[in-house]
Amino acid sequence: MLFMPGLAQDPASMALNAGLYNQMPMGANGLPGQAPVQNDEALASIPGAEMVKRLLDQYGIDSSMLITIGMLLTIFNSFTGLYTFFLSLVYQAMNFFAAYFLSKAHIRSNDESFDYVMEYLTRNEISTDSRLFHVSTQQDTIPRKHKAMFYDGATFQNINRPDSEFVQTDEYGPKLKFIPASAKKHYFFFERTLFIIERTIEHTPTHNNNGGARPDDETIDIWTVGRDPQALRRFLSHCRVLFMKQQQYKTVLHTCDTYDMRWSASQTRPIRSLDSVVMTFKDKNRLLTDIAEYLSPKTKAWYQEQGLPYRRGYLFYGLPGTGKTSLTTAIAGAFNLKLFILSLGSQNLHDNYVQELFMSLPPRAIVLLEDVDSANVDRDYGYGMPHDEDIDSDDDEEVDKVLNRGQNNRRPSNVSLSGLLNAIDGVGSAEGRVLIMTTNRRESLDSALIRPGRVDMEIEFGRANKEVLEQIFIQLYSGKKQNVSSLALEKEIKKTEKEIAAEATHKQEIEELAREFAEMVPEGTFTPAEVQNFLLPRKRDPKLAIEELPAWLQTQLDNIKKSEEKEKKKRTKFLQRRQKWLKQRKQMKMLSHDDSDDEDHFGDKKKRRKSREFLEDIAEEGEHKEGEEGEKSEGDENKEEKMEDTLIPEIKTETVDGDDSKSSKKSEEGDWSDVETSRPASRPNEPDTSA
Numbered sequence: 001m002l003f004m005p006g007l008a009q010d011p012a013s014m015a016l017n018a019g020l021y022n023q024m025p026m027g028a029n030g031l032p033g034q035a036p037v038q039n040d041e042a043l044a045s046i047p048g049a050e051m052v053k054r055l056l057d058q059y060g061i062d063s064s065m066l067i068t069i070g071m072l073l074t075i076f077n078s079f080t081g082l083y084t085f086f087l088s089l090v091y092q093a094m095n096f097f098a099a100y101f102l103s104k105a106h107i108r109s110n111d112e113s114f115d116y117v118m119e120y121l122t123r124n125e126i127s128t129d130s131r132l133f134h135v136s137t138q139q140d141t142i143p144r145k146h147k148a149m150f151y152d153g154a155t156f157q158n159i160n161r162p163d164s165e166f167v168q169t170d171e172y173g174p175k176l177k178f179i180p181a182s183a184k185k186h187y188f189f190f191e192r193t194l195f196i197i198e199r200t201i202e203h204t205p206t207h208n209n210n211g212g213a214r215p216d217d218e219t220i221d222i223w224t225v226g227r228d229p230q231a232l233r234r235f236l237s238h239c240r241v242l243f244m245k246q247q248q249y250k251t252v253l254h255t256c257d258t259y260d261m262r263w264s265a266s267q268t269r270p271i272r273s274l275d276s277v278v279m280t281f282k283d284k285n286r287l288l289t290d291i292a293e294y295l296s297p298k299t300k301a302w303y304q305e306q307g308l309p310y311r312r313g314y315l316f317y318g319l320p321g322t323g324k325t326s327l328t329t330a331i332a333g334a335f336n337l338k339l340f341i342l343s344l345g346s347q348n349l350h351d352n353y354v355q356e357l358f359m360s361l362p363p364r365a366i367v368l369l370e371d372v373d374s375a376n377v378d379r380d381y382g383y384g385m386p387h388d389e390d391i392d393s394d395d396d397e398e399v400d401k402v403l404n405r406g407q408n409n410r411r412p413s414n415v416s417l418s419g420l421l422n423a424i425d426g427v428g429s430a431e432g433r434v435l436i437m438t439t440n441r442r443e444s445l446d447s448a449l450i451r452p453g454r455v456d457m458e459i460e461f462g463r464a465n466k467e468v469l470e471q472i473f474i475q476l477y478s479g480k481k482q483n484v485s486s487l488a489l490e491k492e493i494k495k496t497e498k499e500i501a502a503e504a505t506h507k508q509e510i511e512e513l514a515r516e517f518a519e520m521v522p523e524g525t526f527t528p529a530e531v532q533n534f535l536l537p538r539k540r541d542p543k544l545a546i547e548e549l550p551a552w553l554q555t556q557l558d559n560i561k562k563s564e565e566k567e568k569k570k571r572t573k574f575l576q577r578r579q580k581w582l583k584q585r586k587q588m589k590m591l592s593h594d595d596s597d598d599e600d601h602f603g604d605k606k607k608r609r610k611s612r613e614f615l616e617d618i619a620e621e622g623e624h625k626e627g628e629e630g631e632k633s634e635g636d637e638n639k640e641e642k643m644e645d646t647l648i649p650e651i652k653t654e655t656v657d658g659d660d661s662k663s664s665k666k667s668e669e670g671d672w673s674d675v676e677t678s679r680p681a682s683r684p685n686e687p688d689t690s691a
């Protein structure tokens, strides 16, 4: 009754309500019952209510509605309070339950086990049918069947690996990958046990002090019912096995995370077979036998018995594009080792980080220090600055070494030689790893870095000889697949005699063509990458490759000749500059001879500044000259040669007068012509005119 409409002001309303009005209990004053009076009183007790009432009355709205709304709100509020109270009770009960009846595992994204669980969740499409899930196309293609190469110490064996359980691609490419959403609990059963899983993303500042970008951290919490954590452990072990099985088909590349300077798995690649890296059998066999021997459990035990640090180091040196990196990745795949790649040139990298990185390596791993010379790691400076005494040295080779180092135009490394050496074989350095350092300039490496114990075997990668040329050709045209699919294997089994005979004839033909090819290409002239570069556009037609080879060779050899001439000129100029500089230096020394105090206090600095200036001069001149050379006509080149002819005798005379160094002796004898003019380490890729 309280919610009845109140007294109507207009006659129409009064007439409408008359029936009800008459039924109301009558008061002593003959007016209808007390309820309206109570309403008014109740309203009057609310501050400001009178004013609102008057306002509502003015617009013909029943003011008793306020009471109704107020009461509804009160009831709603009580319900909310009750609900909150109930929730907190449930929460407490859950906490209690979780503490005493659930087992829980907490995993952070910087640990590999995180990947195990994620792999399980995505493969089993856990909760991806819920309304909230994440989608990604970032995944690797896994071959259906993988045939991997294993080296048993004597032969390369093909071990046929089982089919991958999950094919993640279809004929259109990588399939979509569904990931359970974060900040949400997902439920699933494993071995008939209920599991609850929750991903949490922790947003972190995007940059660290080093300027490195940081990905968000993630955690996974997994609960299972029961005080016994065995189910949880079994689940995690299952995830691990699943993950490892999948990784068998791939080489996992780890690089240094620029934010927190830790290893992080950055890429996975299909295993590269050892057969695909062409090199002389002798070198390959020597290297693989050594690695296989080192990795055998017996060897490990032997090292431990002898109290020797269980480590092995290799140096791969030679021209770019000769297969140093390719062989390293193939070794990682063949011996099932994780690959950790570190570039010392990174500006964020300091001694202590390198040491920590080496300390945190897992036992069966390859660390690849690529282009170790590029880091400019130097004994005293760590920053690639030349030694003064080297610049001043009489030994041409020593000077070249230093100048080459200064001229490589790379930013100096922040890693000192002693820091690197400590990392490689310091007390805390991880054992069981294989260290592979690669360089294009072995001569510029500090001898301490490559002394036996740190580098146990060196392999030179050179230009292709007959054996390598033949192998590259056969490998490309024989049609032999490196990763054999199950389909191909089936076909292999079902081959008819006719097909087998045709294959044998084809193989014979290819081998003959390969011999012809190797005969035509001059030995030691091209890197394997250059040869591949020629063959790849003609990969479907070996005969066409042989036909077009002479024209390609002609172009390439002409280019080589030109670049050798250019190099020779550059070197002549360089030697002239050096003589001038030596002479100036000698004069400076003579001038400062009396001023011994100055020499004591500032001599070192001066020397170093001069060395730097000299290097800058040389570098500037090189750039300037190269720029000019691009524009020069043949006539200009001839002019320049004449100028050089006149310039050299002049400098020779100066040098003979002023310096008795070995180099000036050479000048005196007019012996500059015999200065070795090595071919440049790399040539620009020449356009393939014959293609």
Ligand SMILES: Nc1ncnc2c1ncn2[C@@H]1O[C@H](COP(=O)(O)OP(=O)(O)OP(=O)(O)O)[C@@H](O)[C@H]1O
Residues within 6 Å of the ligand: 276, 277, 278, 279, 318, 319, 320, 321, 322, 323, 324, 325, 326, 327, 438, 439, 440, 461, 528, 529, 532
């Ligand atoms: N010996 C080789 N056998 C097979 N392929 C090779 C060989 N050498 C080079 N290649 C091919 O040439 C390319 C470059 O090779 P890779 O990166 O291994 O050379 P690298 O010696 O490590 O060069 P860099 O010194 O510049 O790092 C790759 O595509 C590789 O397949």
